[in-house]
Every structure is written in structure tokens, then in C-alpha cells.
Amino acid sequence: VWMFILSWSLTLLFLLITPIVTIIVRRASSRFRRSSEKIQNSMAGITHATKEAAQGQRVIKAYNGFAEEELAFEAVNQSNRRQSMRKVAVAAVSVPLLLLIAGTGVSGIIYLALSDTIVAFVTPGTFVSYIGTILLLMSPIKRLARVNEYVQAGIAAATTVFQLLDEKPEQRVRAGSSQSVPIDGHIEFRDVVFRYSSGEDCALAGVSFEVRPGQTVALVGDSGSGKSTAASLLLGFYRGFEGQILIDGRPIDDYSLQALRAQISWVSQEPILFDGSIKQNVTYGQYDQSSGELEKILQEIEVDKLISDDDKSVGELGNRLSGGQRQRVAIARALLRKGSILVMDEATSALDLLSEERVREAIIRRAQHQSVLLIAHRLGFIAHADMIHVFSGGKIIESG
Ligand SMILES: Nc1ncnc2c1ncn2[C@@H]1O[C@H](COP(=O)(O)OP(=O)(O)O)[C@@H](O)[C@H]1O
Ligand SMILES: [Mg+2]
Structure with missing residues (x-):
């Protein structure tokens, strides 16, 4: 609001940039979530392989299946590594990209501010105050992008839990079933x-x-x-x-x-x-x-x-x-x-x-x-x- 009071034209520009930022954050979000999901799955794969190896150790020993177990573990591990790398890559691209766009926006605003038309409306005082506000906004945006990464990973992790929670319980007492008890055993x-x-x-x-x-x-x-x-x-x-x-x-x-x-x-x-x-x-x-x-x-x-x-x-x-x-x-x-x-x-x-x-x-x-x-x-x-x-x-x- 302060920004609007200061200058509506600059604010319009700012508002123009915001949706672009939002879209990118969204994109990156769904990417994060997808790769996080895959990471969860591959983690589950690792857990599974480990647990199976632990529980079935006797069979593995008896049948000399060490090589196969090692291969299986290697496979799930590799898949986990690939997914983790992919996520890091998305993070590495999206955060700087956001900063780039925000930076471009700021430059654009400075440029506009310096151009004659605007100078006519905007006093230097207003301008400095305005830039100050935007710069103040930058670091929260940056943090938002970072936090987003964790939030998305959390959502992906929670999905599995929610799926399990959503699983319908057995209906121990079924609707419409009478009190009858099987007695004869026929x-x-x-x-x-x-x-x-x-x-x-x-x-x-x-x-x-x-x-x-x-x-x-x-x-x-x-x-x-x-x-x-x-x-x-x-x-x-x-x-x-x-x-x-x-x-x-x-x-x-x-x-x-x-x-x-x-x-x-x-x-x-x-x-x-x-x-x-x-x-x-x-x-x-x-x-x-x-x-x-x-x-x-x-x-x-x-x-x-x-x-x-x-x-x-x-x-x-x-x-x-x-x-x-x-x-x-x-x-x-x-x-x-x-x-x-x-x-x-x-x-x-x-x-x-x-x-x-x-x-x-x-x-x-x-x-x-x-x-x-x-x-x-x-x-x-x-x-x-x-x-x-x-x-x-x-x-x-x-x-x-
Ligand atoms: N929980 C399960 N999920 C999917 N398929 C199953 C499951 N349990 C058994 N089967 C399949 O059903 C078939 C019959 O299995 P089962 O009734 O256990 O045989 P049996 O007790 O005569 O050895 C098999 O082909 C088996 O692979
Ligand atoms: Mg059986």
C-alpha cells in the first residue's frame, strides 16, 4: 500500500513482475514435489532392500546371494542418487532465476524512474523510498523460494502418509448386518x-x-x-x-x-x-x-x-x-x-x-x-x- 501511495506507475510494474515470479515459483514447486516424491519412493526402495536383506539374511547366506543383494542395493541407491541430483539441479536453477527476474524488475524500475516522463511525477525522495521498499522485499522473496523447497518436500512425504490414513478401515460391524452369529458352522x-x-x-x-x-x-x-x-x-x-x-x-x-x-x-x-x-x-x-x-x-x-x-x-x-x-x-x-x-x-x-x-x-x-x-x-x-x-x-x- 505504501508503494501505491508512493507511485502507482512503479507499483503497476512491480505487480506485473509478481505474477511472473509466482508462475516460476509454481513451476519449480511442482518440479520439487515430483522429484521429492521420487526421492521418497527410492528411499522406500532402499529401506525395503535393507529390511529384506536383514530379515532374509539366513536365506541370503544359505543361498550365497550376496552378489545379487549387492546389485539390488546398488540399483536402489543409484536411483536415489539420480533423483536427489535432479532435485538439487532444479533448486540450483530456480533460485537464481527468481533472483534474476527480481533483479531485472528492479533495474526496469530504476530505468523507468530515470526516464523523463516518470521523473516529472516522481521526486527523488519518493524514488529512494520506493527502491528501499523493493529491496526490503527482495530478501523475503528469496527466502520464500528457499522455504518452498522444504515445504514441497514435506508435502511429497506427507502424501504417502495421507494415502495410508485415507485407506478405508475394515468395516468390523457392517451396516445392515444383523447380530446373528454363525453357530452351526455349515x-x-x-x-x-x-x-x-x-x-x-x-x-x-x-x-x-x-x-x-x-x-x-x-x-x-x-x-x-x-x-x-x-x-x-x-x-x-x-x-x-x-x-x-x-x-x-x-x-x-x-x-x-x-x-x-x-x-x-x-x-x-x-x-x-x-x-x-x-x-x-x-x-x-x-x-x-x-x-x-x-x-x-x-x-x-x-x-x-x-x-x-x-x-x-x-x-x-x-x-x-x-x-x-x-x-x-x-x-x-x-x-x-x-x-x-x-x-x-x-x-x-x-x-x-x-x-x-x-x-x-x-x-x-x-x-x-x-x-x-x-x-x-x-x-x-x-x-x-x-x-x-x-x-x-x-x-x-x-x-x-
Ligand atoms: N496377497 C496376494 N496378492 C496377490 N496374489 C496373491 C496373493 N496371495 C496369493 N496370491 C496368488 O494367488 C494364487 C493362489 O495362492 P494361494 O491361495 O496362496 O495358494 P495355495 O495356498 O494353494 O498355495 C497364487 O497364484 C498366488 O500367487
Ligand atoms: Mg497356501
Whole structure:
């Protein structure tokens, strides 16, 4: 405003320059943001490569994959360096460019001021005051351009976080779902077709089978044939399948996820344990403490022998236990829950035959009250099943 009072013509010129500056700042901004995004991505690549190398170190060592890991790390590192250099280049060009334009503007103003027409209107005093004001404005503009760089990098970084925050939560209690609870555990898959969002082929291409209450049904087949996918759909981990999955004659969407999962005891293909004692891991989630089942189950599948020192932690992801021990803890956890449905996804793959037989007996003992879905490789484990379905390429190719 002071500038307007001093001289409107000079100010008009100044206003003319401002949009140009703005446009350049904008341009540079979007550049910054884009390259910052790419830098974030390549940083994520580095983190990923590092983490994978750390977690998979045994496999890397066992398979002598050092050279490959080094190459992979080199690649993500190079990409990060390229992106960082590009950003520096943009910064190196845009800041001086802004200063150049601002400088040109100031020169223009001085020139105009000196030319006769203007001199007629502008007194030297006004002029000096005016230049002073503009020069005062220069350094904030300069700083603005610098700050912008950081702001844009921040925005780019935040985008990923916001994407994650915007991810819709699972609807644990679905609108329209009644209070109903699956009780009998009658499972029915009808022509279920499912495709993972990241996969092009159908993981399930029209699968139909049934597990009646109290029945034990086994799914066998090559790895990648869709067995685990069927289990995941039953547990409501994925939505958007075609066909129908019914429990007690009602589509699973009718149940709230909470009620549904409360009735399903599930042992995942990879036994997942949490850092804590074995007992904490076995009693994870809700279960009926009064039943006295805990000790029985621990004994039955010989988890009790593992609990010699009670409070010892199993380590991150249970890495202080052997694969077979982890699986037994995971199985004990599932057996302890009183769901009407038991789903075991290759849950005994790391057990010796003797322990497997114990687990099998423990399951059979409870099977009268449960519908059991066994996914297995070894036929011995599923010998008692009422029905066996053979999966291949997302389809059931044989049943009997
Ligand atoms: N989370 C996932 N995202 C994309 N594709 C998947 C995912 N899980 C499994 N698949 C694909 O779905 C198919 C079936 O996998 P899965 O059900 O795990 O087989 P199985 O348990 O019989 O070994 C495979 O081709 C696999 O690559
Ligand atoms: Mg599987």
C-alpha cells in the first residue's frame, strides 16, 4: 500500500513482475514435489532392500546371494542418487532465476524512474523510498523460494502418509448386518471366483464345496492353487469375490467380521507369534478361561514342555523357537478358542510325524463339535477327513 501511495506507475510494474515470479515459483514447486516424491519412493526402495536383506539374511547366506543383494542395493541407491541430483539441479536453477527476474524488475524500475516522463511525477525522495521498499522485499522473496523447497518436500512425504490414513478401515460391524452369529458352522462355497487386485489371473476360478457341521474337509493341491485364498475369503480378509460363501445358509457379508471371526479358529500358513511368553501367545485373543482347557491343550500337543521357564519371551515373530515349536504354539492358540469352525492352513508342515499325529488326535477329539477345514500336503494328516478336494489352478479338479 505504501508503494501505491508512493507511485502507482512503479507499483503497476512491480505487480506485473509478481505474477511472473509466482508462475516460476509454481513451476519449480511442482518440479520439487515430483522429484521429492521420487526421492521418497527410492528411499522406500532402499529401506525395503535393507529390511529384506536383514530379515532374509539366513536365506541370503544359505543361498550365497550376496552378489545379487549387492546389485539390488546398488540399483536402489543409484536411483536415489539420480533423483536427489535432479532435485538439487532444479533448486540450483530456480533460485537464481527468481533472483534474476527480481533483479531485472528492479533495474526496469530504476530505468523507468530515470526516464523523463516518470521523473516529472516522481521526486527523488519518493524514488529512494520506493527502491528501499523493493529491496526490503527482495530478501523475503528469496527466502520464500528457499522455504518452498522444504515445504514441497514435506508435502511429497506427507502424501504417502495421507494415502495410508485415507485407506478405508475394515468395516468390523457392517451396516445392515444383523447380530446373528454363525453357530452351526455349515460352510458353503458356491462358484466362488476371486482375483487379487494385484494379480491378473484368478486365484479362485469357480470353486464350490461344502463343509457340514461336524465334518472334516481337506483341501489339497499344489502351492499356488488357491487353497489359502479360499481360507482368507472365509475369514473375510478380502472382499469383492464373485459367487457366494455361505455360513449356516447366510452370505458371510451378513455377519459382522467380529462375529464371523470369533467363530473361526484359524491357523495361518506362516505361524505368527508375538514377542511375549508362550503362554501369552497361546491365550492371545478371547477364550473361556474357566474351562480348564488350557492345560489340557498344552499337554495334548506338547506345548507344556516348551513352557519350562514361564516368562521367557519367544522373541520377535517367535524367532527363538523352532519352526515346529512355533507351529505348535499357533495350533494351541487355535484349539483353545471355541469356534464352530476350525481352519488349519498347512499348519503342521514343520512338525515331525509324531507331533503331527498328536495334533491330529487333538483335532479329531474336538471335531464332533466343529466344522474343520484342513489344508494340507501330507496325506497322512488328512486321512480321517470326510471329504478331500484337490485344487489346481484355482479350481477343484477332483473330489472324493
Ligand atoms: N496377497 C496376494 N496378492 C496377490 N496374489 C496373491 C496373493 N496371495 C496369493 N496370491 C496368488 O494367488 C494364487 C493362489 O495362492 P494361494 O491361495 O496362496 O495358494 P495355495 O495356498 O494353494 O498355495 C497364487 O497364484 C498366488 O500367487
Ligand atoms: Mg497356501
